Amino acid sequence: xxxxxxPHVVVVGGGFGGLWATRALARDPVRITLVDRSNxxxxxxxxxxxxxxxxxxPDIAAPLxxxxxxxxxVEVRLAGVEAVEADAGRIRxxxxxxxxxxxxxxxxxxxxxxxxxxxxxxxxxxxxxxxDALGIRRRVLLAFERAEAETDPxxxxxxxxxxxxxxxxxxxxxxxxxxxxxxxxxxxxxxNIDPAGARVRLVEAxxxxxxxxxxxxxxxxxxxxxxxxxxVVTGTPVTAIDAEGYRLGDRFMPSRTVxxxxxxxxxxxAKSLDVPLDRAGRVVVExxxxxxxxxxxxxxxxxxxxxxxxGRPVPGVAPAAKQMGRHVAGAIRAxxxxxxxxxFRYRDWGNLATIGRMAAVVHFGRLKLSGLLAWWFWLLVHxxxxxxxxxxxxxxxxxxxxxxxxxxxxxxxxxxTTPGDDRDGPA
Amino acid sequence: xxxxxxPHVVVVGGGFGGLWATRALARDPVRITLVDRSNxxxxxxxxxxxxxxxxxxPDIAAPLxxxxxxxxxVEVRLAGVEAVEADAGRIRxxxxxxxxxxxxxxxxxxxxxxxxxxxxxxxxxxxxxxxDALGIRRRVLLAFERAEAETDPxxxxxxxxxxxxxxxxxxxxxxxxxxxxxxxxxxxxxxNIDPAGARVRLVEAxxxxxxxxxxxxxxxxxxxxxxxxxxVVTGTPVTAIDAEGYRLGDRFMPSRTVxxxxxxxxxxxAKSLDVPLDRAGRVVVExxxxxxxxxxxxxxxxxxxxxxxxGRPVPGVAPAAKQMGRHVAGAIRAxxxxxxxxxFRYRDWGNLATIGRMAAVVHFGRLKLSGLLAWWFWLLVHxxxxxxxxxxxxxxxxxxxxxxxxxxxxxxxxxxTTPGDDRDGPA
Numbered sequence: 001x002x003x004x005x006x007p008h009v010v011v012v013g014g015g016f017g018g019l020w021a022t023r024a025l026a027r028d029p030v031r032i033t034l035v036d037r038s039n040x041x042x043x044x045x046x047x048x049x050x051x052x053x054x055x056x057x058p059d060i061a062a063p064l065x066x067x068x069x070x071x072x073x074v075e076v077r078l079a080g081v082e083a084v085e086a087d088a089g090r091i092r093x094x095x096x097x098x099x100x101x102x103x104x105x106x107x108x109x110x111x112x113x114x115x116x117x118x119x120x121x122x123x124x125x126x127x128x129x130x131x132d133a134l135g136i137r138r139r140v141l142l143a144f145e146r147a148e149a150e151t152d153p154x155x156x157x158x159x160x161x162x163x164x165x166x167x168x169x170x171x172x173x174x175x176x177x178x179x180x181x182x183x184x185x186x187x188x189x190x191x192n193i194d195p196a197g198a199r200v201r202l203v204e205a206x207x208x209x210x211x212x213x214x215x216x217x218x219x220x221x222x223x224x225x226x227x228x229x230x231x232v233v234t235g236t237p238v239t240a241i242d243a244e245g246y247r248l249g250d251r252f253m254p255s256r257t258v259x260x261x262x263x264x265x266x267x268x269x270a271k272s273l274d275v276p277l278d279r280a281g282r283v284v285v286e287x288x289x290x291x292x293x294x295x296x297x298x299x300x301x302x303x304x305x306x307x308x309x310x311g312r313p314v315p316g317v318a319p320a321a322k323q324m325g326r327h328v329a330g331a332i333r334a335x336x337x338x339x340x341x342x343x344f345r346y347r348d349w350g351n352l353a354t355i356g357r358m359a360a361v362v363h364f365g366r367l368k369l370s371g372l373l374a375w376w377f378w379l380l381v382h383x384x385x386x387x388x389x390x391x392x393x394x395x396x397x398x399x400x401x402x403x404x405x406x407x408x409x410x411x412x413x414x415x416x417t418t419p420g421d422d423r424d425g426p427a
Numbered sequence: 428x429x430x431x432x433x434p435h436v437v438v439v440g441g442g443f444g445g446l447w448a449t450r451a452l453a454r455d456p457v458r459i460t461l462v463d464r465s466n467x468x469x470x471x472x473x474x475x476x477x478x479x480x481x482x483x484x485p486d487i488a489a490p491l492x493x494x495x496x497x498x499x500x501v502e503v504r505l506a507g508v509e510a511v512e513a514d515a516g517r518i519r520x521x522x523x524x525x526x527x528x529x530x531x532x533x534x535x536x537x538x539x540x541x542x543x544x545x546x547x548x549x550x551x552x553x554x555x556x557x558x559d560a561l562g563i564r565r566r567v568l569l570a571f572e573r574a575e576a577e578t579d580p581x582x583x584x585x586x587x588x589x590x591x592x593x594x595x596x597x598x599x600x601x602x603x604x605x606x607x608x609x610x611x612x613x614x615x616x617x618x619n620i621d622p623a624g625a626r627v628r629l630v631e632a633x634x635x636x637x638x639x640x641x642x643x644x645x646x647x648x649x650x651x652x653x654x655x656x657x658x659v660v661t662g663t664p665v666t667a668i669d670a671e672g673y674r675l676g677d678r679f680m681p682s683r684t685v686x687x688x689x690x691x692x693x694x695x696x697a698k699s700l701d702v703p704l705d706r707a708g709r710v711v712v713e714x715x716x717x718x719x720x721x722x723x724x725x726x727x728x729x730x731x732x733x734x735x736x737x738g739r740p741v742p743g744v745a746p747a748a749k750q751m752g753r754h755v756a757g758a759i760r761a762x763x764x765x766x767x768x769x770x771f772r773y774r775d776w777g778n779l780a781t782i783g784r785m786a787a788v789v790h791f792g793r794l795k796l797s798g799l800l801a802w803w804f805w806l807l808v809h810x811x812x813x814x815x816x817x818x819x820x821x822x823x824x825x826x827x828x829x830x831x832x833x834x835x836x837x838x839x840x841x842x843x844t845t846p847g848d849d850r851d852g853p854a
Binding site: 037038039040056057058059061063065066069070075076077078079080094095097130131134141142145148149186187188189190191192390393394397398401405407409410411412413414415417418 | 493837
């Protein structure tokens with residue numbers, strides 16, 4: 001009997017990159033520890049639906065332990081990772097523990113970034129975790145409540161002013177959905193304000209929204225947003241954000257609800273690796289997704305900076321993270337057999353973004369869709385890729401319900417609702 | 428044209444009492460302001476399911492504004508009420524505002540009470556609001572995580588020790604469901620602990636559980652609990668609770684998760700009325716549910732202390748609160764017509780309590796059921812009375828799913844999971 005302990009693979013992060021790497025190693029002679037500070041895998045593409053009260057948090061999340069319960073070579077550890085100590089071959093956890101690894105997969109993803117304006121974080125929350133989503137939901141719903149109770153017209157207008165900074169997919173989704181909430185969902189519910197009169201403004205510093213799409217689809221997306229009631233401002237940077245509003249170019253815009261969708265940066269864990277990072281803090285990996293000079297360490301998902309064959313960067317989207325996760329599993333398998341790992345090749349399935357009710361854009365090779373058809377396509381793909389039969393059915397039901405009734409299921413404000421507390425996170 | 432302003436009815440609390448009073452006044456010549464510090468009506472009978480991760484918070488809650496959107500004589504105000512100033516005919520809100528009333532309906536309900544041991548609150552949370560439920564869910568799920576990471580056997584055992592103090596319906600529901608989670612839901616998910624070995628103890632100071640039921644049903648409920656894996660201790664009071672455990676009689680029981688289901692007291696708002704209260708702080712009302720000496724103030728729901736015809740108190744259950752709410756509406760209508768209001772008569776539809784998977788007790792007149800049949804009956808009644816078609820369908824689906832899979836949909840831990848933070852509320 002072979003009593004050599006199996007090689008220990010430590011995977012940091014239970015998102016698409018880490019979870020797909022873990023699952024791909026199910027039949028390999030390794031023992032795996034998956035470390036995450038959350039107890040759940042999150043279906044991030046639908047996070048904006050939790051933020052806008054369309055879905056409950058558990059609809060788009062599944063406990064990591066449950067997903068992996070039958071994969072006997074995995075242990076799940078609930079902890080944050082503070083640092084990689086590559087020389088010693090171990091990671092340091094925030095609960096005081098450490099984990100020694102033979103192979104390390106870093107898939108701790110990205111967080112929102114304010115690019116040197118960290119003081120904006122308190123006034124313009126971003127959307128990366130379930131807690132972020134519940135915090136945004138709370139702010140948005142409370143803003144209408146404050147407007148209803150406010151008698152000063154200027155203050156009321158500021159409560160009914162919603163700004164989303166950043167015209168990428170998240171910003172577009174949030175803006176389109178907020179406009180729908182204001183115009184349809186809240187209809188008839190207030191007595192002193194007309195929610196349909198709320199202003200929803202999407203601000204993009206660059207020349208167009210959805211810059212990763214072809215220009216004509218960007219233009220179509222903007223038209224669809226405007227039809228939903230969103231005011232789109234492009235080519236103008238936000239130069240300041242505080243509790244009272246934001247500065248657009250040199251005009252101050254009073255607004256009590258500013259949401260941040262303007263940028264992400266890699267998880268700070270990358271810094272402890274002591275290797276070159278790109279401008280967004282991502283690890284510039286080898287072609288096989290290995291960390292330069294550290295043959296036992298790999299990176300998957302949003303934390304990895306790597307180019308496609310045509311030189312463009314691999315995008316920070318779920319399909320790319322899954323592909324990287326599987327590739328890293330293969331690379332570890334190759335290492336175990338003392339073989340060389342092949343280079344990672346990103347398979348681009350196309351690009352799609354939802355805008356709001358019956359509006360989306362789709363770009364698959366030469367296929368370009370927008371409007372209702374693109375929306376159905378988007379819906380189908382997203383429900384299909386949700387993990388778990390239960391979630392799929394519940395989400396489908398919630399959406400069918402929302403579609404016909406214009407209602408949003410999860411309009412519940414948690415925690416203290418006392419005024420003055422509005423800018424806090426979710427309680 | 429009559430330009431006299433309509434009489435203003437202020438209803439405090441959007442629970443069963445307040446909401447049913449409000450709805451019953453839909454066609455009366457009054458304008459109503461419903462004040463609640465939450466934005467939602469809560470279907471409290473299923474709150475334990477949110478606490479035990481079977482349902483999402485939005486499954487059992489509906490926005491008050493949405494419920495009342497078509498009732499044009501109602502305005503909803505999101506605010507807490509600090510005091511009733513009966514002499515001035517107004518209430519003071521926690522957002523600095525006041526509301527003048529012609530008629531006042533107090534339906535602010537009950538909260539959990541520690542009967543002079545308020546220091547226990549930090550260690551043994553109770554279950555009254557959605558935030559309470561999410562806090563309990565968090566503690567329970569984190570306890571298994573801490574046990575999995577703990578290597579000291581005594582400390583691990585304390586993490587796997589769950590105590591529920593109080594053998595009324597809430598305590599019985601929590602204990603039965605926790606036992607199911609430990610024995611079934613978490614099966615195969617941990618590598619270092621066996622969740623099925625967790626201890627779930629239900630402690631009742633009185634002689635039997637479910638004291639509001641006939642003795643034989645109490646005995647059957649206890650047997651069903653024991654079959655589910657709950658250790659039931661009766662006739663022994665808890666004499667101390669701290670972060671490490673609790674004292675049962677004179678034995679200290681190490682336990683990191685103690686839940687409080689041992690008692691409720693009326694909302695503190697009653698004190699500001701300056702009228703006699705009963706031991707639990709409830710207002711001893713007139714036969715028509717009016718406050719003695721204050722002809723324009725009524726009480727509905729858990730805040731009212733009133734006896735049935737046979738002298739037993741009207742119980743603090745949802746059907747009683749709804750009946751009182753409707754009765755108060757009728758009493759106000761009578762006052763408006765300068766008529767006398769009839770006395771409130773509680774119509775007792777029976778008593779039912781669920782215990783856990785396929786176990787419940789039902790007492791309707793001479794009908795006594797227990798076990799599977801009682802459980803189906805309980806299920807049917809509770810789904811039927813849920814507000815809203817959507818909630819009903821989602822809850823039914825979640826339960827069908829849970830029934831066949833033993834899975835619980837909402838096992839998501841929100842907020843910071845760093846150790847040391849475990850005793851905090853939900854983040």
